[in-house]
Amino acid sequence: MKLTTFMTGAAVALGLATSGIAADKTKVGFVYVGPVGDGGWTYEHNEGRLAVEEAFGDKVETVFVENVAEGPDSERVMTQMALNGADLIFTTSFGYMDPTINVAAKFPNVKFEHATGYKTADNVSVYSARFYEGRAIQGHIAGKMTKSNIVGYIGSFPIPEVIRGINSAFIHARKVNPDVQFKIVWAYTWFDPAKEADAAKVLIEQGADVVLQHTDSTAPQAAAQKAGNVITFGQASDMAQYGPLPRVSSIIDNWAPYYIERTKAVMDGTWTTSNRWDGISAGMVGIGEISSAVPADVKAEALALRDAIANGSYHPFTGPLKKQDGSDWLAAGEVADDGTLAGMSFYVEGIEGDIPQ
């Protein structure tokens, strides 16, 4: 895989070198962790890239490199993009955090935008979506619809973003179903369809009739479909092709408005470091159509929950809540602050098992 990315990087470098430098064009680069055809996470980032092209037409040029391994390899890809005249580079996976900071230090005139991370610099912004708001709705539907009271969860890496999603889903599943249990399997990959399918099958064999995923491919959906009587939720992208069963709803990431806004800021020279974290209200997180497989009353409750989160009257992390070890976290009515959420590294009370360290 590393060699693949090396070659793609080299190919991109060649392509850029021959295309010449058009002085008045703003060049925007995108670094992707998976293929644009993954049907999930990377697919939506690429839709955002296409929206930027659509919005600015001739005034913008976009480049992207897909399947870039997290870690040192990504640093080389970013360096290459910066050397080739990119004005703005979006690095779209958590594992690109340190590489982005390192490369940004070497290219002070290039703006960087890192997705889902927390380290900023003069020319590095971070942005993410409040996926946990969507997870709350998934948790609600999962808690209502499970018959075995076992919900399977395919985690990718034990990072705050993923743990936040698990906690949010669990809190809202427990709220409507005190007997519900979560079984969590860590796949240690963002994208590996065979492994994701295996994880889904194992969870189903162990009794789960709801499978939530925080990995990028549609393989768990296919596995659930094959098993039958299991419901799933589209992750990052709608995954509507697996509806109405097993996929009963989804979280849809909508990066296009943000990408357009930030590209515009670079063009106007108004770009400054920022830390954007938008959710359902700003449209960065969308809730996909709740399918006909969900009973009407559950659907109505889920939609009410969505609206309450959108208009700010309800926060998914509202006390009283305790941590897994039984210690107090939030008092009744207290709402979690963004700092705690951004660095979340603990399970809430009721989840079994340990977070891998």
Added chain:
Amino acid sequence: MDISVINPILLVAALMGAATPILLAATGELVVERAGVLNLGVEGMMIIGAICGFAVAVETGSPLTGFVAAAIGGAALSLVFAFLTQVTLANQVASGLALTLFGLGLSALLGQSYVGVKPPKFDDLDLGALGEIPVLGPILFSHDIVLYFALALVAAVWLVLRFTRFGLLLRAVGENHDAAHALGYKVVRLRVLAIMFGGACAGVGGAYISLVRVPQWTEGMTAGVGWIALALVVFASWKPWRVLLGAYLFGGITQLQLNLQGAGVAIPVEYLAMSPYLITILVLVILSADKSAAPASLGRSFHASN
């Protein structure tokens, strides 16, 4: 923690499925390497097989036709490698790596209109009363035909390599191509055949992922299985039954570690995640203490004029 939620019968049945793509690809590569050719393009041939098999299965509605197409696709791609290394005498390592990159790119192109498409269902073989036997039934007699084919293939490769004249010839070409040539055997022709066989096996292995294991098409979906197959051949000392053992060990521990995680066993997940690689390598290294050596001409180019 509750180990009892793990069903050992389902576990063994699942590991056989998980191991099949690796087993098919590794068996094919074993024959290639025994003929003295190092083809690092297994991953590329697998992914081409995955998309060819998927596309044809979707278009014709027949998964079996898909598997045949996957074999043809894999073999066709391997012919590129055969041409480069056997006719133009290009470096085998470089050509193999190029084949992988080419296969990954070409498959993404071919597969563009197949993202999100559902393939026809591939049913398990109905073995009637055999499947009803307790314990053994679900483990041995509840699989699809390609899984049995993979097992038969290992046996066939072992038989041919060990007991037939053709197998002896193949090994002779792999051990010392100059001597084989001096005796009047067609070194290049045999090697091209072996390369095509390896390509066909890798193709079927790839299609097993896209048609049975996952089943759907996504870019890059083989995700390194080809490289594991390549490593397995070396650790298995180029012996078919050890390839089978290695593939089942790897598939088995992969399944077991997911099951243990689901059951909440208090072993750190990182150790569980690395265990398939560690244990497979360890077992095969211990087994290879009998000093089985690589085929002597492995990776060397042959031309009659030298």
